Amino acid sequence: MKNSLIKLNTVAILALLVMLGSACAPKPTSFKIIKDGEGVYLPFVQVGGERIKVEFDDNGEFNLDVSKLEMPFIVRYHAAGSVFNAYVSKGSTQVINISKEEAVHTGDNKEYAEYLNNRQLINxxxxxxxxxxxxxxxxxxxxxxxxxxxxxxxxxxxxxxxxxxxxxxxxxxxxxxxxxxxxxxxxxxxxxxxxxxxxxxxxxxxxxxxxxxxxxxxxxxxxxxxxxxxxxxxxxxxxxxxxxxxxxxxxxxxxxxxxxxxxxxxxxxxxxxxxxxxxxxxxxxxxxxxxxxxxxxxxxxxxxxVAGKPVYNFTCNTIDGEKMSLSDFKGKYVFIDLWATWCGPCVAEIPYIQEFEKEFHGQDIVFVSISSDEKVDKWKKKVLDDQLKGVQLHDGGDKEFAKFMNVTGIPRFILIGKNGEMLDAKCTKPSNASTRPMLIELLKN
Known part of the structure; x- marks a missing residue:
């Protein structure tokens, strides 16, 4: 009997400890947006000065990864033609249901959202x-x-x-x-x-x-x-x-x-x-x-x-399927244009590059355009239809040079020295008024 009581007391104490542990455990924080119906467009939410991309799952839900954000913070989002705010603090759970007509806030901190959405900022x-x-x-x-x-x-x-x-x-x-x-x-x-x-x-x-x-x-x-x-x-x-x-x-x-x-x-x-x-x-x-x-x-x-450092010796494909490397241009300055046919800003720079090619032809500089088009035929068609001059190359799916150059977007312009050394990893675009005088001065040396 005594042993039974001891066992019961032990079980009771353990159960109490589990309950206390659960009570003391920090409440998880969550912020979810649910898309109700079709026609809802929400590309991002804004936290502080940062835009965070919204990607709805198959259930039409987006869960903000709060673990990477310093709490508390305010989330700003667009819905139903208006701007809304929500206040996310530790342990708060919030769900925003958005449709074409409205945004409905449920869960914690509703009074904060109401204040934020009705406050009058300085006009x-x-x-x-x-x-x-x-x-x-x-x-x-x-x-x-x-x-x-x-x-x-x-x-x-x-x-x-x-x-x-x-x-x-x-x-x-x-x-x-x-x-x-x-x-x-x-x-x-x-x-x-x-x-x-x-x-x-x-x-x-x-x-x-x-x-x-x-x-x-x-x-x-x-x-x-x-x-x-x-x-x-x-x-x-x-x-x-x-x-x-x-x-x-x-x-x-x-x-x-x-x-x-x-x-x-x-x-x-x-x-x-x-x-x-x-x-x-x-x-x-x-x-x-x-x-x-x-x-x-x-x-x-x-x-x-940094200027003076050696540049990765890339190898790319010509329109005829031949291989061409950076080292093939040794003894000349190399002005590189990283582009693709689908990139509007890239295409907008082509006339300026072609003007440079014409103006500086025969001098110690070569203009090399490297396409990253996934569809090689589109690149070839653009080169042939527009009769693009200069050295036209395709990266062939090899992104090592882009990685070396820390490329996160195109167009990107790079200037390399006669011995394959870096001159400017972030060269100004051809349409910039300062680029032509810079090249003229460079070629004087």
């Missing part, structure tokens, strides 16, 4: 004034009204603080856009009220969010570019904007994030040439190890494409 029309002081006062007044509104809504502190930051920097953005319309913006001095206001907004302390990042990126660029002319070099801009970020931005973690933003954007669109000292400048003024790791990873991904 740009508010700043239709020529008075600097009046513009600033109107912004400040509108911000305070919005902050009062979110406090009245009596939502949680974290959400309320985030909204206060959002309203503050929407207001700052509105004023910045007003300043950009001034005919004398280049003559503004640091002592002028508008620039003081912008700098004050940049240097405020406290937490940051996506709206602050939007304002900071626009404001920092404006402050650096506003009095420069066409001779101002992008690398000088990068150094100046990184230094301004270091000396101005004060919000928690924002300095590192903004420096990473500028470095990553420049490398993505303009290439890695000349960026090593800029990366070192940013690295030496960062404190967040994750942001430092991100910065160094971005540079490391592109470092092999």
């Amino acid at each position: 740009p029309e508010l700043l239709k004034t020529d008075s600097e002081s009046e513009a600033i006062e109107k912004v400040k007044s509108a911000v305070q009204q919005n902050i009062k509104g979110v406090k009245v809504a009596n939502l949680d502190d974290e959400f309320t603080i985030d909204q206060e930051i959002t309203f503050t920097y929407i207001g700052a953005l509105r004023h910045l856009n007003w300043v950009k319309t001034l005919p004398n913006k280049k003559e503004l001095k640091d002592t002028d009220a508008s620039l003081q206001f912008i700098n004050e907004m940049l240097s405020q302390k406290g937490p940051m969010n996506a709206t602050f990042k939007s304002f900071a990126s626009a404001a920092l660029e404006f402050l650096v570019w506003r009095d420069k002319d066409d001779t101002y070099h992008l690398l000088d801009f990068m150094e100046d904007v990184i230094n301004l970020t270091i000396n101005t931005v004060q919000r928690d973690g924002a300095k590192d994030i903004m420096m990473n933003y500028y470095v990553e954007r420049h490398i993505k669109y303009k290439g890695v040439n000349g960026m090593k000292p800029i990366v070192e400048l940013a690295r030496n003024n960062m404190s967040d190890e994750k942001e430092i790791e991100k910065l160094l990873a971005v540079y490391a991904k592109w470092e092999h494409l």
